[in-house]
Amino acid sequence: xxxxxxxxxxxxxxxxxxxxxxxxxxxxxxxxxxxxxxxxxxxxxxxxxxxxxxxxxxxxxxxxxxxxxxxxxxxxxxxxxxxxxxxxxxxxxxxxxxxxxxxxxxxxxxxxxxxxxxxxxxxxxxxxxxxxxxxxxxxxxxxxxxxxxxxxxxxxxxxxx
Amino acid sequence: xxxxxxxxxxxxxxxxxxxxxxxxxxxxxxxxxxxxxxxxxxxxxxxxxxxxxxxxxxxxxxxxxxxxxxxxxxxxxxxxxxxxxxxxxxxxxxxxxxxxxxxxxxxxxxxxxxxxxxxxxxxxxxxxxxxxxxxxxxxxxxxxxxxxxxxxxxxxxxxxxxxxxxxxxxxxxxxxxxxxxxxxxxxxxxxxxxxxxxxxxxxxxxxxxxxxxxxxxxxxxxxxxxxxxxxxxxxxxxxxxxxxxxxxxxxxxxxxxxxxxxxxxxxxxxxxxxxxxxxxxxxxxxxxxxxxxxxxxxxxxxxxxxxxxxxxxxxxxxxxxxxxxxxxxxxxxxxxxxxxxxxxxxxxxxxxxxxxxxxxxxxxxxxxxxxxxxxxxxxxxxxxxxxxxxxxxxxxxxxxxxxxxxxxxxxxxxxxxxxxxxxxxxxxxxxxxxxxxxxxxxxxxxxxxxxxxxxxxxxxxxxxxxxxxxxxxxxxxxxxxxxxxxxxxxxxxxxxxxxxxxxxxxxxxxxxxxxxxxxxxxxxxxxxxxxxxxxxxxxxxxxxxxxxxxxxxxxxxxxxxxxxxxxxxxxxxxxxxxxxxxxxxxxxxxxxxxxxxxxxxxxxxxxxxxxxxxxxxxxxxxxxxxxxxxxxxxxxxxxxxxxxxxxxxxxxxxxxxxxxxxxxxxxxxxxxxxxxxxxxxxxxxxxxxxxxxxxxxxxxxxxxxxxxxxxxxxxxxxxxxxxxxxxxxxxxxxxxxxxxxxxxxxxxxxxxxxxxxxxxxxxxxxxxx
Numbered sequence: 001x002x003x004x005x006x007x008x009x010x011x012x013x014x015x016x017x018x019x020x021x022x023x024x025x026x027x028x029x030x031x032x033x034x035x036x037x038x039x040x041x042x043x044x045x046x047x048x049x050x051x052x053x054x055x056x057x058x059x060x061x062x063x064x065x066x067x068x069x070x071x072x073x074x075x076x077x078x079x080x081x082x083x084x085x086x087x088x089x090x091x092x093x094x095x096x097x098x099x100x101x102x103x104x105x106x107x108x109x110x111x112x113x114x115x116x117x118x119x120x121x122x123x124x125x126x127x128x129x130x131x132x133x134x135x136x137x138x139x140x141x142x143x144x145x146x147x148x149x150x151x152x153x154x155x156x157x158x159x160x161x
Numbered sequence: 162x163x164x165x166x167x168x169x170x171x172x173x174x175x176x177x178x179x180x181x182x183x184x185x186x187x188x189x190x191x192x193x194x195x196x197x198x199x200x201x202x203x204x205x206x207x208x209x210x211x212x213x214x215x216x217x218x219x220x221x222x223x224x225x226x227x228x229x230x231x232x233x234x235x236x237x238x239x240x241x242x243x244x245x246x247x248x249x250x251x252x253x254x255x256x257x258x259x260x261x262x263x264x265x266x267x268x269x270x271x272x273x274x275x276x277x278x279x280x281x282x283x284x285x286x287x288x289x290x291x292x293x294x295x296x297x298x299x300x301x302x303x304x305x306x307x308x309x310x311x312x313x314x315x316x317x318x319x320x321x322x323x324x325x326x327x328x329x330x331x332x333x334x335x336x337x338x339x340x341x342x343x344x345x346x347x348x349x350x351x352x353x354x355x356x357x358x359x360x361x362x363x364x365x366x367x368x369x370x371x372x373x374x375x376x377x378x379x380x381x382x383x384x385x386x387x388x389x390x391x392x393x394x395x396x397x398x399x400x401x402x403x404x405x406x407x408x409x410x411x412x413x414x415x416x417x418x419x420x421x422x423x424x425x426x427x428x429x430x431x432x433x434x435x436x437x438x439x440x441x442x443x444x445x446x447x448x449x450x451x452x453x454x455x456x457x458x459x460x461x462x463x464x465x466x467x468x469x470x471x472x473x474x475x476x477x478x479x480x481x482x483x484x485x486x487x488x489x490x491x492x493x494x495x496x497x498x499x500x501x502x503x504x505x506x507x508x509x510x511x512x513x514x515x516x517x518x519x520x521x522x523x524x525x526x527x528x529x530x531x532x533x534x535x536x537x538x539x540x541x542x543x544x545x546x547x548x549x550x551x552x553x554x555x556x557x558x559x560x561x562x563x564x565x566x567x568x569x570x571x572x573x574x575x576x577x578x579x580x581x582x583x584x585x586x587x588x589x590x591x592x593x594x595x596x597x598x599x600x601x602x603x604x605x606x607x608x609x610x611x612x613x614x615x616x617x618x619x620x621x622x623x624x625x626x627x628x629x630x631x632x633x634x635x636x637x638x639x640x641x642x643x644x645x646x647x648x649x650x651x652x653x654x655x656x657x658x659x660x661x662x663x664x665x666x667x668x669x670x671x672x673x674x675x676x677x678x679x680x681x682x683x684x685x686x687x688x689x690x691x692x693x694x695x696x697x698x699x700x701x702x703x704x705x706x707x708x709x710x711x712x713x714x715x716x717x718x719x720x721x722x723x724x725x726x727x728x729x730x731x732x733x734x735x736x737x738x739x740x741x742x743x744x745x746x747x748x749x750x751x752x753x754x755x756x757x758x759x760x761x762x763x764x765x766x767x768x769x770x771x772x773x774x775x776x777x778x779x780x781x782x783x784x785x786x787x788x789x790x791x792x793x794x795x796x797x798x799x800x801x802x803x804x805x806x807x808x809x810x811x812x813x814x815x816x817x818x819x820x821x822x823x824x825x826x827x828x829x830x831x832x833x834x835x836x837x838x839x840x841x842x843x844x845x846x847x848x849x850x851x852x853x854x855x856x857x858x859x860x861x862x863x864x865x866x867x868x869x870x871x872x873x874x875x876x877x878x879x880x881x882x883x884x885x886x887x888x889x890x891x892x893x894x895x896x897x898x899x900x901x902x903x904x905x906x907x908x909x910x911x912x913x914x915x916x917x918x919x920x921x922x923x924x925x926x927x928x929x930x
Binding site for chain 2: 038039040041042043044045048049051053057058059062064124126140
């Protein structure tokens with residue numbers, strides 16, 4: 001397999017400019033404005049394989065392991081990733097109607113919210129103990145560990161999983 | 162080499178015995194038999210046996226081959242000499258004489274022609290197609306002097322690639338090398354016992370508990386006798402009653418009930434546990450077997466029917482085992498025990514109670530066979546209905562696009578009606594049968610009362626004995642009633658088991674060799690040697706000879722139906738050749754273990770199929786152990802990495818049915834990454850770019866360029882421009898290779914390829930205008 005040269009580049013610095021755009025400087029001395037970081041495996045392996053793409057979506061470089069980065073760089077990168085990824089983590093299910101489309105009320109790490117689910121197929125098991133829910137607007141919610149939910153929430157979820 | 166004379170090839174001793182005498186009578190002493198062909202149809206396509214012989218001097222046919230077979234006194238075709246007695250005719254082997262095998266509709270035709278036209282024609286069923294080809298080849302070989310004695314007319318001797326012994330018929334391996342399943346298709350229900358044996362200990366426990374709980378259930382009526390005879394009746398008659406026995410007797414009744422309860426509970430649980438596992442084993446085995454069957458099997462089966470067999474039918478078996486079978490064992494035990502107890506107490510009374518029993522047995526037997534037919538019909542109707550669903554739900558876009566919803570509803574309604582009718586038929590029989598059993602039961606109890614009262618009147622038995630009898634006999638007939646209900650359940654299950662074993666008994670038509678050769682690291686040289694393949698009577702590929710060097714890319718070109726996909730299917734070993742061999746690195750593909758061999762093949766299809774799962778799982782489908790780094794680099798090479806990064810969940814995005822919707826080009830690039838990851842030596846691109854627009858095609862083409870590097874590649878494409886990287890183009894027409902060569906050379910030749918190419922470029926220009 002031919003290894004594309006993108007992975008050979010190394011990030012030297014990463015910072016925001018005055019307009020809030022992310023500026024990347026690579027070890028070959030080039031600067032890129034408006035770069036977008038993205039995790040390749042946001043669910044199964046968020047700590048590895050983070051790519052940085054240019055504003056057109058073309059990959060500039062790929063970081064295999066976040067812990068190999070200088071701490072300053074890593075902080076900026078993780079902050080930016082956190083800024084981009086809006087996946088509320090469900091901590092408690094308050095109620096859910098069983099009829100389709102069903103109305104859910106949940107408590108997440110970002111506060112209490114209500115949403116509607118188009119079909120029960122939108123509740124999916126990803127890893128053996130992980131579930132993902134996509135509401136009718138395409139917003140994704142994550143339940144990182146089904147077993148750790150309280151019994152009342154689990155009973156509600158059992159109707160769907 | 163000794164000088165070969167035609168006599169050396171006389172194969173008279175190879176003839177089937179039934180033909181030998183006739184053939185001997187027909188041939189002259191100086192004549193050597195070179196080949197024969199058994200014709201199985203006459204000119205009007207009726208099943209009539211005759212034969213055609215090829216000798217070193219002439220071709221001889223019996224009456225079946227005559228063009229006007231109904232008139233034996235006919236002079237025959239020009240040049241034909243007729244032996245009036247046998248109705249045989251012969252044609253000397255002149256230089257103009259030639260023979261050919263053709264397909265004419267459903268039946269084949271062997272035609273004898275000379276310069277003036279058709280002399281004779283023999284028709285045959287597709288079963289004889291192969292033999293007809295060999296017969297034709299015999300003449301060709303005789304004329305070219307290449308006739309060899311190893312090449313018999315009926316079965317050209319193919320050696321088994323697994324063990325080297327000759328193969329008969331169309332099978333890929335000799336009979337001893339095809340692994341036969343251990344059991345013959347026998348009585349389906351009994352065969353379920355094989356699955357019970359695997360759960361031996363628990364099955365035995367279930368049996369013990371069943372005996373235990375049934376025995377405990379027999380105790381209470383037995384205790385009623387002393388209550389009446391020792392206590393109640395004496396007390397009523399003013400005699401001394403043994404009231405001190407009462408606490409013991411009543412306590413015994415209570416204890417028996419509690420014991421029955423506990424044992425039944427344990428029994429029900431254990432038996433359900435076992436039967437659930439038997440059904441699960443059966444399902445697993447059926448599905449695993451299904452996966453191993455060749456594509457040919459799936460081609461001829463409806464998805465819905467297969468789904469019904471693996472799911473509904475196995476579930477029905479499970480229900481039968483856990484509920485009915487236990488009841489049945491229970492009933493048998495109960496009946497035997499009751500009969501034993503009754504006979505030990507009073508033989509005459511017992512004999513009277515058992516009078517209706519033979520009548521019931523006869524009735525059950527009568528009803529059983531009819532019910533089974535009804536249930537089989539029901540099962541098939543149910544499978545038909547499931548098939549309609551399996552057919553239309555995935556095809557819903559087509560249904561809606563053509564506004565055919567009402568037609569599909571109607572189709573489903575009709576299938577559902579068949580289910581209804583099948584069930585009605587069973588119910589009619591059933592509704593009559595059930596009450597008859599009840600009537601006979603009542604009759605039995607009535608007989609007990611009649612005989613019993615008379616016996617009590619004669620002071621032969623006590624009131625207690627009569628009560629005991631009535632108590633037992635009601636149970637007895639209740640059991641008979643439930644046993645008759647068993648009849649329907651048994652027949653339903655037998656029908657289900659038969660359908661499940663129908664899959665399990667099916668042998669793979671692409672057989673696995675018993676002693677497979679290790680593939681090792683293949684270099685990827687593909688060689689077709691005189692390859693032929695047929696679907697039934699239809700010859701799809703014939704006389705194909707082609708060698709593809711390691712790392713070479715060839716393009717397969719030709720109109721639809723010219724056999725391109727068949728060539729690819731033969732390389733993948735989805736099907737086995739009918740004749741000739743496909744060699745990989747000089748070894749017959751049939752000698753490799755299928756699973757190991759296919760790991761060396763990467764397949765990119767026109768319609769890439771993605772399974773429900775994450776993108777990462779789909780890419781690593783052929784190599785589940787691949788690391789994330791390998792997955793990413795495969796995706797990069799397939800130019801899929803960047804669009805995957807743009808998805809909110811990246812490589813963790815769910816795709817496939819119910820998953821994230823991807824465009825055709827995106828799906829195609831994932832399937833290219835999937836093929837890249839297994840790093841195959843042989844790559845097959847079956848119309849990989851034909852379902853996408855030109856822009857996407859360019860992207861895919863770039864991805865494919867990475868893929869084909871250093872691999873033997875066979876690419877099929879309608880759009881000839883996509884084959885620019887091919888070192889040679891193979892042009893096929895009606896199952897034959899008509900041209901081979903590089904693009905420029907073929908274009909200069911002005912043959913089929915240049916015609917195809919011009920047609921396409923004209924078309925492109927038209928579009929551009």
